[in-house]
Amino acid sequence: MTAFTGTPRLMRLVMRREWRTGFWWVLAIVSLGMVMVTYIDRNMPTLAVMATYVDMINQNTFFRALGGGTSVIVDRGFMSAFRSGGFLYIMTAIATALAVVRYTRADEDTGRTELLRSGAVSRFAALTSALLVAGSVALVAGALTAITYMAVGLEPLGSITYGAGVTAAGWVFGAIAALAAQLAQNARTARAIALFTLAIAYVLRYAGDASGQLWMTYISPMGWVHAVQPYRYDRWWVLALIVGIVAIMIAIAYVLVDRRDLGEGLIPQRRGRAAAPDLRGPIGLSWRLHRGLFVKWAIAIGVFALGTAGVGTIAPDVSVLPAGAFGLLQLSYGGGSGEVIDYFLWAGILIFAHVVSLYPVVMVQRLRAEERAGRAELAQGTTMTRVRWAAGHLVVTALGTAGLLVVTGLVLGYFYGLFMGALPGTLFRVTLGTLSCLPGAWLITAVCFLAYALTPRFSVPIAWAVWVWTAVTGQVAGPLYGVWGGTPFEPFHYLPNVVAGAPFNPVPVLATLALTALVLWGGLTALRRRDVG
């Protein structure tokens, strides 16, 4: 078989490289599946309680469409798959798609494929090994999900079907990524195509299930996966159909590989501007480099906020549920009013504040990336010397974070007010609530920057640790694990719950701002003292 010469050797190489990434993906997917079973068991301990939930979910379109399908039933397995499916399918799809691009187009970009193909390695070897290894990641994720679900006593056939669904989601988007890798001329575009397809597939599936216009669900690859309906219909013929479609897409990818030149794609490389008269300083440079990231974040946060507003329409019904489920949270977040809607909005705002805080964490890491790549050297050889260079980036980061919180407040506030018939009051208090989180997010930015300035080599793990610390000890996860406010180092829990009518107290905000300024000053001083590059 000369068509596949070199594939086994290449596969071993790809497997060695994928091991480190794939392991974490599989761990995340399988654990999330388990978390959801625990969640169901805790909140719906008896069939009667579950029936209350099921009624509630069936009456709320926004919520029901999250898990897929047009109705839910009282069944432990079904509910577990319903609640976890949306996440597990997406995560497996992303893991597989990224892996396929990583070992095909990305290697072609860097010239590694050229090096390998000059040896006795066939044209198809890279694609074949990428598909086999990425497909195995999805297979392992699916199989382990099935095994763990059976281990907690869920019905075997349903569990295996569910695992197969998880694997199928990975395979579909792996195949789509394989096609994208042939079409696009660089890895970035290939990834963008694959992930954009995933986003569209999800939105179509959600819109179809929510509106009852099922044609939208049927044209969406995510819709096919959700149509398997494990523990209820166990539709294996849908799985067979998916495998067939995957086979066709892969065949097309092989035809394309056979016909195109190395390094070429069907979609031509986009050209840039010939000049940039407006690019005249560190702020301009940082915005030019990172505006794409901001726009993606703004869109994602906007969509997420819209979804939250929709799902939140279920909040008034939650009061009919047994108190145990949300009691603690309700007490914690309801503030003075104890109103369930206030609880929902305040908890929602804090979750968004934590998610938005990831943006500055990622942005500050880009300073390190610029330094490592040697681009900081090019910039700092000009008048954009270290402090100006970093300060420009920090300005863009700070304003970007503010922008994302404004987007959150406006979208969540407007649409929730619209759905609940409570405009403009809701818009006003939600926007105020999100904006009050801004100093906290800036403090996280400052701490990450200080870490970058002091120990660039460890700044990336430290930055993640800062975020995880904030999230775990913060108001979102904190109360769940009884450590809320157990640490003075989390910035958000000092905020007054203005959404529930608590009076606005400027002290925590001003104190956080002062601390932020101090930490930033420390970071810039440290950066001024050390070697760069």
Add this chain to the structure above:
Amino acid sequence: MTDPVSVSGLVKTFGATRALDGLDLTVKLGEVHGFLGPNGAGKSTTLRILLGLLRFDAGTVRLLGGDPWRDATDLHRRLAYVPGDVTLWPAMSGGEIIDLLLQVRGGVDRTRRNELIERFDLDPRTKARAYSKGNRQKVALIAALASDTELLILDEPTSGLDPLMESVFRDVIREEQRRNGRTVLLSSHILSEVEALCDRVTIIRDGRAVDSGSLAQMRHLTRTSIRAEVAGPATGLADLPGVHDLRIDDGVVRFDVESDALGPVLRHLDSCGVRSLVCNPPTLEELFLRHYDRTMETAR
């Protein structure tokens, strides 16, 4: 008038390694100065210290009359730098990057910029991720050459360029020196380039300057290669002082001679009846090799 670059006794350590060990380097106003040395000798470290990217542990460094660390921003208005390994922002086009670098150094001369883009044959609309090494180098070079600064610091500027572009580069550097009197500090391990461009050279090895001076001064210390066709037997040549590596076959003599022993040797050749004579000054290559051989021998 102070020298644009004056470095003495410069020491820089990275942990246990001593990258620079008492380096001296002086670049005079308006000259093209070659900074020569093998990989790992400390060339890039020196240039990065001059740019205020790295701190130094001991010695004195003056750049354009200022302190490269403290006055970095002001000094960088007056110089342009091309790093040895040019990495660009992949999502930006070459034209955008050139404009950015020019604007932060203080203004763009459109005509000059476009002229250089044309001479270096660069497509300014291509995204940087699609550029080859040579094209990335061109982007940084154009941005440096088109800027109106008194000093150019170039770290192995032609390492990715093809011979055609290399000659364009040489022409532009010569023009700059002649027309605008710009000072250039150019690090390299390509000897022909330094030979073609530089007025003075500093040779660095293991973090220390082993020699410095004009090319003429350095040649003075070394040998000339001679190839002569003689009518009679070339006896007695081997006994003359300063003659090395003598080979005679079929009426052709080849040997190297130390420069201060040249006179007696030529008179002796004349007495043998010279039919043809080819006389080569030592190439920098030889100078370089010999130099390192010598320092290695003394080290041993």
